């Protein structure tokens with residue numbers, strides 16, 4: 001059991017500030033920095049000027065990413081799929097996966113570039129941070145802000161999940177507007193670790209990520225020696241199964257932004273840099289509507305993953321540990337068979353997404369895709385365009401019948 005405490009104030013209070021860490025030995029007692037070889041699958045700079053990133057106008061999808069069989073820890077298993085901006089500008093974000101099979105031993109990681117929202121899909125993460133310990137399982141998420149040292153143990157062996165890294169801002173709860181005081185992710189359900197310290201003067205390595213480059217710093221004591229802390233700049237976790245879904249209880253289809261767990265402000269007021277949305281078990285009772293995601297071409301970039309279960313709203317094979325991507329204005333929606341079934345079904349109250357949590361990193365920014373995502377996963381596939389071929393112009397193809405009906409009613413033909 002890891003001890004945690006409710007931290008409603010963390011996501012509500014601005015600005016985030018770490019006041020004090022009371023530790024056994026100051027972090028400054030170290031032996032200097034050495035550059036490490038680059039991880040070729042880790043990217044932090046997404047401007048199209050970078051020859052290692054690519055633009056795609058179409059929908060992309062990846063079957064579940066491979067978990068390596070050679071010893072790979074959480075840091076070694078980081079791989080970047082897409083993103084925008086650059087951490088040196090404090091602007092933008094990255095979408096990564098991690099795929100690992102080995103616990104970090106006397107090794108800690110610190111990301112100078114951005115806050116990380118980690119979404120496990122396979123295997124628990126037993127995370128030791130400077131602020132204490134957090135056990136995070138698939139169905140829960142954890143946020144570790146930039147500059148915080150942490151290490152990851154894998155109690156269940158091979159593990160895989162998703163990460164959103166944001167370069168110049170912090171995650172917040174969305175404003176609830178007319179919803180009032182409660183609903184969506186309630187602040188009381190966020191938990192932070194309580195301080196926990198080791199007495200350990202053995203050899204440790206701290207791996208720094210600075211503008212995407214990796215450096216190691218050796219020291220003769222554990223970084224996890226904080227006996228007490230004070231402030232609100234602390235990691236937190238949240239159980240997505242506690243999310244209070246809100247939807248239409250009368251008619252019509254609500255924008256999926258209603259499923260927002262956490263949001264990140266951009267520098268443009270009213271336009272988020274990114275929203276973290278989930279699609280989880282709920283009742284669908286809306287009438288006079290088409291219930292699956294309507295066919296749409298929206299301005300947002302949509303990057304989706306599946307934590308567990310099945311997500312029917314995607315147009316192609318989409319399995320836990322895989323991903324999908326649509327750039328802004330790229331038309332998408334469900335396959336013809338799903339459209340037909342949904343168009344003909346009786347709209348009675350229905351339980352949907354049972355046993356499922358899918359998520360979306362939705363962003364107002366344009367993303368580029370990495371070499372790893374486009375060339376090296378072995379899992380990339382484009383959607384089969386024939387899946388929408390049967391979406392005929394129903395009205396036009398029915399014209400003879402429509403005219404016959406109109407004639408029978410004594411009305412003018414079309």
Ligand SMILES: O=C(O)Cc1cc(O)ccc1O
Pocket residue numbers: 254255256292293294296302313314332
């Ligand atoms: O594309 C998707 O699967 C997500 C989505 C769901 C929905 O109900 C409406 C729009 C939308 O983008």
Ligand SMILES: [Fe+2]
Pocket residue numbers: 293296302332
């Ligand atoms: Fe969409």
